[in-house]
Amino acid sequence: MTDTVVKLRLNQQQLELMDRTIAQGVAPDRVSLVRLALREYAAARKAEISTKVPQ
């Protein structure tokens, strides 16, 4: 299956924050940083759901 492209709209301040985060070695480039954010954010939500006590 092919990739789906989402076109993020970011201003220069948001890009600066991303670039400073990348400079810390968190990810190699902007796209990788977004993908990392997605994986970690989704994993955290999955963990939240799995630890919830059923009503």
Next chain:
Amino acid sequence: MTQRQIISEFVIEPGTGKAIELLQGQILRVEQIEGGQCADFNCFNLHDYKEFMHCGRTRTVHGFHPTKGSFMWSAPPRERAMLYILEDTVGRNDVLFPRCSAYVYEASYGFAVHTNCHDIQAEAQREYCLTPDDVHDSFNLFMCTGVDADGHAFMTRQTTRPGDHVDLLALMDVLAIPNVCGADVMKTSNFALKPLKLRVFAATEADLAEVPKVPKLASQRTPRDFRNPAIKSDRPLRRDPDYKADFPNTPIVVTELPVPLSPDELAMFNAVKRTDIYGDDDAAALRDLLFSWWEERFLLAHAGAPAIESQ
């Protein structure tokens, strides 16, 4: 110095306050004599009264009830730690309520004249040539408050006892102005006005060692950094014909960053994206996810509050 040395002592009677020059490294103790008395508190940089303690900044950093271990911060663009709460035997202070004022007592209780914290502060500050317009929102010591279910701030009675006190350590030279809260027809001070004791000490080495280090940042600006450092000396506002707007970081320019998502990544995204807010705008939802993740992973403070840990 291992023992605190008393520099001065005062008693502020009901209906009064006192402006005190509190130098860096000195401690102001505000102490209950009978118990059950709220003290309102203002504070200015002794060498530049335009820098003053800001309850909004302080509550953003420390919450609605700052206590031992909290700082009192000055307003932007200074944003410096002015005082450190070294001791607080009660642990219930307030930065939600503004000072009470003559208007409150006239509008709600029908008084033509009534003791009120604004006017008491103004009279105490007049000793240093400040005007009633210079009184700022007060840090309310010993005031027991909260927020009710519909979002209104409320006040209730306090349980302070004789000898209960708050110690404020000056981190810069300040004019510190505590006053006996003028509210005797509210719960604030249990429906009675009582005197308070003030004592100024020289801090010991141990006192000074208790203060956590806070960052010194370029954004903590002083008049040296201002485009217009002069204090305006008249009251009317008139347009400066030479004014040219120079807002930082403008113009804001938006660029596109195409992010290819694999089928697995797209499934992950679809499971967590905030369609309740962004509908079918996946770009906005992914941007939200990116910066929400950043906050969770990297932010050292509550969102919107400045981090005060020294790096």
